[in-house]
Amino acid sequence: DGGITQSPKYLFRKEGQNVTLSCEQNLNHDAMYWYRQDPGQGLRLIYYSQIVNDFQKGDIAEGYSVSREKKESFPLTVTSAQKNPTAFYLCASAGQGKTQYFGPGTRLLVL
Amino acid sequence: AQSVTQLGSHVSVSEGALVLLRCNYSSSVPPYLFWYVQYPNQGLQLLLKYTSAATLVKGINGFEAEFKKSETSFHLTKPSAHMSDAAEYFCAVSGSSGTYKYIFGTGTRLKVLA
Numbered sequence: 001d002g003g004i005t006q007s008p009k010y011l012f013r014k015e016g017q018n019v020t021l022s023c024e025q026n027l028n029h030d031a032m033y034w035y036r037q038d039p040g041q042g043l044r045l046i047y048y049s050q051i052v053n054d055f056q057k058g059d060i061a062e063g064y065s066v067s068r069e070k071k072e073s074f075p076l077t078v079t080s081a082q083k084n085p086t087a088f089y090l091c092a093s094a095g096q097g098k099t100q101y102f103g104p105g106t107r108l109l110v111l
Numbered sequence: 112a113q114s115v116t117q118l119g120s121h122v123s124v125s126e127g128a129l130v131l132l133r134c135n136y137s138s139s140v141p142p143y144l145f146w147y148v149q150y151p152n153q154g155l156q157l158l159l160k161y162t163s164a165a166t167l168v169k170g171i172n173g174f175e176a177e178f179k180k181s182e183t184s185f186h187l188t189k190p191s192a193h194m195s196d197a198a199e200y201f202c203a204v205s206g207s208s209g210t211y212k213y214i215f216g217t218g219t220r221l222k223v224l225a
Binding site: 004006041042044048058090092094098100102103105107 | 120143145147152153154155156157160162201205211212213215216217218
């Protein structure tokens with residue numbers, strides 16, 4: 001089945017620790033996105049990539065980093081510089097039709 | 112610049128009643144418009160999209176939306192609410208040129224009363 005997978009479903013971060021969220025798609029989409037979701041604030045764009053080996057900052061990139069070494073994969077690292085990382089993180093991808101399709105999400109919690 | 116406003120962070124309807132969720136947008140280019148639904152602790156699922164074809168768009172689960180350029184609106188409707196429609200709904204806008212970036216509204220949580 002084609003789709004987007006995110007892992008893990010839940011992730012716990014200790015203070016000062018970097019953690020990496022996985023996002024994989026087998027839809028052959030060129031574009032991929034990371035969003036952060038907080039209650040009452042909708043979705044905010046962290047980073048996006050329109051092609052392999054290239055990515056751009058979104059609206060709230062500080063404290064996060066990404067890579068796009070393969071078309072299928074777009075991992076997000078939450079660094080220790082992100083002081084308020086507790087949120088629900090959503091990955092999406094889009095093909096030529098511009099419609100974004102979303103993964104199931106990862107909930108990040110701070111210990 | 113683009114923006115989306117969803118009026119009403121919470122909407123309650125009785126089962127069988129009309130569902131109306133409001134979305135107004137601003138865009139300096141012809142917009143693409145989307146409605147997504149999110150169930151608790153899940154990702155977003157596409158309900159329907161407007162991409163400059165027919166102004167009345169039909170989606171999944173009996174939902175539809177009408178693009179009204181003069182009112183800069185893209186309200187989501189369903190004639191008869193079902194208990195399974197209880198979820199959070201997001202409206203999003205994207206420019207028809209350039210990147211595929213979306214701007215999302217803050218969401219409307221729909222509650223369906225028995």
